Amino acid sequence: MRRLAPALLATLLPLAAHAEEAPKTVSSVLATTTGADWRGLEPENTLVMELPSGRVVIELAPAFAPLHARNIRALAREGYFDGLAIVRVQDNYVTQWGDPKEGEPDARPIRTAESALPPEFLVKDAAALPFAAIPGPDAYAPEVGFVDGFPAARDPKTGEAWLAHCYGMVGVSRDGPESGSGAGLYAVIGHAPRHLDRNITVAGRVVQGMEHLSALPRGTGPLGFYETAEQRTPIATVKLAVDLPEAERPKFQVLKTSTPAWADYVEARRNRRDGWFVEPQNASDLCNTLPPVRPTPAG
Amino acid sequence: MRRLAPALLATLLPLAAHAEEAPKTVSSVLATTTGADWRGLEPENTLVMELPSGRVVIELAPAFAPLHARNIRALAREGYFDGLAIVRVQDNYVTQWGDPKEGEPDARPIRTAESALPPEFLVKDAAALPFAAIPGPDAYAPEVGFVDGFPAARDPKTGEAWLAHCYGMVGVSRDGPESGSGAGLYAVIGHAPRHLDRNITVAGRVVQGMEHLSALPRGTGPLGFYETAEQRTPIATVKLAVDLPEAERPKFQVLKTSTPAWADYVEARRNRRDGWFVEPQNASDLCNTLPPVRPTPAG
Numbered sequence: 001m002r003r004l005a006p007a008l009l010a011t012l013l014p015l016a017a018h019a020e021e022a023p024k025t026v027s028s029v030l031a032t033t034t035g036a037d038w039r040g041l042e043p044e045n046t047l048v049m050e051l052p053s054g055r056v057v058i059e060l061a062p063a064f065a066p067l068h069a070r071n072i073r074a075l076a077r078e079g080y081f082d083g084l085a086i087v088r089v090q091d092n093y094v095t096q097w098g099d100p101k102e103g104e105p106d107a108r109p110i111r112t113a114e115s116a117l118p119p120e121f122l123v124k125d126a127a128a129l130p131f132a133a134i135p136g137p138d139a140y141a142p143e144v145g146f147v148d149g150f151p152a153a154r155d156p157k158t159g160e161a162w163l164a165h166c167y168g169m170v171g172v173s174r175d176g177p178e179s180g181s182g183a184g185l186y187a188v189i190g191h192a193p194r195h196l197d198r199n200i201t202v203a204g205r206v207v208q209g210m211e212h213l214s215a216l217p218r219g220t221g222p223l224g225f226y227e228t229a230e231q232r233t234p235i236a237t238v239k240l241a242v243d244l245p246e247a248e249r250p251k252f253q254v255l256k257t258s259t260p261a262w263a264d265y266v267e268a269r270r271n272r273r274d275g276w277f278v279e280p281q282n283a284s285d286l287c288n289t290l291p292p293v294r295p296t297p298a299g
Numbered sequence: 300m301r302r303l304a305p306a307l308l309a310t311l312l313p314l315a316a317h318a319e320e321a322p323k324t325v326s327s328v329l330a331t332t333t334g335a336d337w338r339g340l341e342p343e344n345t346l347v348m349e350l351p352s353g354r355v356v357i358e359l360a361p362a363f364a365p366l367h368a369r370n371i372r373a374l375a376r377e378g379y380f381d382g383l384a385i386v387r388v389q390d391n392y393v394t395q396w397g398d399p400k401e402g403e404p405d406a407r408p409i410r411t412a413e414s415a416l417p418p419e420f421l422v423k424d425a426a427a428l429p430f431a432a433i434p435g436p437d438a439y440a441p442e443v444g445f446v447d448g449f450p451a452a453r454d455p456k457t458g459e460a461w462l463a464h465c466y467g468m469v470g471v472s473r474d475g476p477e478s479g480s481g482a483g484l485y486a487v488i489g490h491a492p493r494h495l496d497r498n499i500t501v502a503g504r505v506v507q508g509m510e511h512l513s514a515l516p517r518g519t520g521p522l523g524f525y526e527t528a529e530q531r532t533p534i535a536t537v538k539l540a541v542d543l544p545e546a547e548r549p550k551f552q553v554l555k556t557s558t559p560a561w562a563d564y565v566e567a568r569r570n571r572r573d574g575w576f577v578e579p580q581n582a583s584d585l586c587n588t589l590p591p592v593r594p595t596p597a598g
Contacts, residue, residue: 091510092466121578137436139584167391167490190513191466191490191586195571198578211390211517214489218510272494279420279497285438287490 025274029264030255030292037261038253039149040296041207043242045069047076048250049097049209050236051086056209057241057250058170061150063129064163065120065203068172072182072203073240074113080183081238084108086216090224092190095213096173097235098183100226110183119179120201126154126161132257134266134289140164140194144286146257150205151286153197163202166192166287168210172201189214192287207293208252251296262291324573328563329554329591336560337552338448339595340506342541344368346375347549348396348508349535350385355508356540356549357469360449362428363462364419364502367471371481371502372539373412379482380537383407385515389523391489394512395472396534397482399525409482418478419500425453425460431556433565433588439463439493443585445556449504450585452496462501465491465586467509471500488513491586506592507551550595561590 047058062069075081081097088096101107123129131154133145141153144164151169154161163169165188173184179201187206206213216233219226226232241249256262269289271280346357361368374380380396387395400406422428430453432444440452443463450468453460462468464487472483478500486505505512515532518525525531540548555561568588570579 089514091513137438139436139438140580140582193587195568195576195580195583195587197580199576214390215388215514215516217514269494277494277498281439281494281496283439284494288492288494 023271023273024264024268025272026265026268027274029261029268033255033261035297037256037259038294039256040253041241041250043244043249044073044240046241046250047072047204047238048241048244049081049238051212051233052236053212054209055250056212057207057252058204059149059207059254060204061163061202063147064123064150064152064161065172065201067114067117068120068179068182068201068203071113071117072185075110075182076238076240077243078110078112079237080108080110080113081235084235085229085232086213086226086235087232088186088223088225089189089216089218091218093188093193093224094171094186095189095216096184096186098173098185100229100232102184110181113181113183115181115183117179117181117201120203121179121198122160122162125159127159129161130258131161132262134284134286135270138286140197146289146291149254149257149291151290153286162198164192164286165194165196165202166205166290168206168290169202170204170206171196172203174200187213207254208250252293253296254293255291257291265291322570322572323563323567324571325564325567326573328560328567332554332560334596336555336558337593338555339552340540340549342543342548343372343539345540345549346371346503346537347540347543348380348537350511350532351535352511352532353508354549355511356506356551357503358448358506358553359503360462360501362446363422363449363451363460364471364500366413366416367419367478367481367500367502370412370416371484374409374481375537375539376542377409377411378536379407379409379412380534383534384528384531385512385525385534386531387485387522387524388488388512388515388517390517392487392492392523393470393485394488394515395483395485397472397484399528399531401483409480412480412482414480414482416478416480416500419502420478420497421459421461424458426458428460429557430460431561433583433585434569437585439496445588445590448553448556448590450589452585461497463491463585464493464495464501465504465589467505467589468501469503469505470495471502473499486512506553507549551592552595553592554590556590564590 045060049056060069086097087100099108129147138144143154151164151166169188172180174180221227269284344359348355359368385396386399398407428446437443442453450463450465468487471479473479520526568583
């Protein structure tokens with residue numbers, strides 16, 4: 001395979017700053033990462049939801065939603081979610097969970113956590129966030145990229161940044177203009193509903209076990225809400241990983257979105273070069289560029 | 300609500316050419332459509348797949364893939380798919396169906412249809428297609444829009460157009476650089492994998508019953524293939540609507556993508572104005588703008 005002069009390569013592949021060989025594939029980039037290219041989940045920021053079919057692992061995003069992350073931790077610690085249910089599955093949209101009796105007299109009380117919070121729809125001064133932009137254009141925002149593995153958008157004119165509603169992102173249900181409390185949460189299970197961006201608080205991302213949320217029967221009521229108790233999937237428990245015995249904590253790593261390996265990964269997603277593809281796109285939209293997650297290697 | 304002068308409104312809402320009132324919502328636009336804003340499905344271009352959980356209705360796209368549409372009709376008419384199975388469900392990607400024994404000595408023979416076809420990855424001269432562009436930008440193509448209800452992209456420089464891999468779009472499985480035959484098909488069940496555009500033949504769109512494909516258990520083998528016969532969902536039959544008795548034909552209509560009502564719909568999707576939203580996006584990407592489908596009204 002013909003080698004390209006480094007200067008020419010830099011022109012063709014500005015993201016692949018460290019590339020010296022021929023263009024790389026997603027597989028070849030991941031195969032050559034080292035331990036330093038990955039980061040583990042912080043047990044204090046990791047939720048573990050146990051469903052009948054298996055475990056859902058959610059990484060919280062306190063950099064974007066500090067009040068909600070703190071409140072969701074408090075809700076988990078008081079056992080708020082234990083025994084509640086998946087209440088809604090709307091095809092190509094969201095799976096939502098919480099108290100089926102929310103708003104009714106016998107709804108489950110919130111004991112230690114806050115029951116309402118101010119909106120955290122966006123970060124007003126995002127200068128301190130380690131925003132790693134990817135090439136655009138994006139249909140919804142002037143600039144898109146990743147902050148510590150979370151898909152985000154940014155407006156250089158206002159200095160604001162916000163999390164983007166990609167597949168697997170976890171948001172906080174709300175009814176009125178105020179934000180919710182985190183007692184009702186949802187995960188995106190379809191094409192990214194980016195029209196929700198900046199309209200609701202996004203608090204994290206499912207990093208493992210999406211299939212336990214995405215493959216559920218769709219609700220038959222309006223907006224995909226289930227209509228009977230029998231249709232709902234029960235939640236056994238939602239706990240913080242830090243509160244689990246060490247052996248039971250989820251052990252996964254997310255590819256860092258700040259390294260040369262990440263730049264190579266983005267470029268390999270933009271131009272698929274394994275044999276099957278005949279037409280590279282020179283494009284990969286934000287939600288098709290989510291960082292991969294792997295089990296933490298032994299040792 | 301304050302009325303806007305028509306001239307000002309035209310500036311604010313260039314797509315809503317016929318709007319005279321205040322900005323409209325998705326619901327209000329749909330509520331004011333007339334029968335002329337909708338088109339029925341052509342029975343000759345409509346596939347009906349019967350699964351244990353219910354019916355999946357697929358509209359074929361002969362304008363983009365005439366050879367594949369013809370061959371899929373022939374496959375349905377010879378009963379090729381009857382008794383075959385869903386063979387693969389990969390989360391956030393595709394559900395695929397066909398012969399679990401494909402490539403093996405006892406694979407089901409194709410009797411009347413072609414067993415291989417030339418690629419129909421794109422239309423080289425798209426000037427004759429009724430392309431209705433929507434506002435960009437799009438991450439993958441210079442121009443995007445709809446052709447008779449199908450999401451598509453276009454390159455004005457080359458004159459080419461192609462179908463886009465949005466949620467619910469149906470493509471033709473292939474292994475090598477040649478196209479398949481239609482004996483193996485897939486539907487998109489996650490965020491639009493637009494990197495597949497122009498790399499594979501797209502032959503239609505699921506217009507009803509997506510939940511019968513999207514809520515299936517994910518396959519546990521590589522690429523989401525099922526590993527045992529028991530895991531697969533059986534296909535009872537796949538028939539063309541035109542071959543069904545009149546009373547059994549699916550009766551649905553798709554919003555036409557060529558009318559003032561469509562322009563209003565696109566604008567209402569771009570700027571959600573129902574009370575819940577606080578921040579309209581002035582954006583709606585191609586795959587978030589798919590035309591709605593409704594049961595054909597009685598009479």
